[in-house]
Amino acid sequence: MKDVARVIVTYDCPRNCPNCCNEHIGDVPAVKFEDLLKYKELVITGGEPMEIAPRVVEMIHRLRESGYKGKLWLYTSCLKTARWADRAVLQEVNGITYTLHHKPSQKDLSDVRKLNNFLMEKLDNRAHDRSDRLLIDSRCYTEEVLRIIGLYDTGTKHWSSIKPLEWKDDVCPIPDNEELIYYDLERE
Ligand code: SF4
Known part of the structure; x- marks a missing residue:
């Protein structure tokens, strides 16, 4: 068993990207709640976990009440503050990886701007040992987009990193130290 689990909590996602990673990952082993406690770190992903955000809150509280002390991370592309x-x-969570996808709508850009402001105003990443990463699809990593989402106004220190993301069809890389599992949070 690996130290880190990348946990798909739902396959549902409103984005419907062409060649979504989940179309190519094959069978992912389903686990029970108790299995999650065995990993040192959990990366909550989907689909879009924030489609069922209240369930994710319950899951995190249940983990902590069960004595889980590991780090928790969130992968999302649709978080609304x-x-x-x-x-x-x-x-x-200890940090998020937020992905801004290709051809973002004005609403998508507004959501990232609000997230950027929230992290800057409400969460002190150093005090809480956070690591928040912003990935922007390289096809829309432009000065105009950076300006609209507020990075020119607010600076970038509240993000641990901001990087362009190369979109690769048919490839869904999982780091070597991570295990991909499915925890059906909609049914639990
Ligand atoms: S945002 Fe991610 S999970 Fe959702 S459709 Fe796109 S690639 Fe798939």
């Missing part, structure tokens, strides 16, 4: 559950998840 206006929703209580999304804010709660943001504050509970």
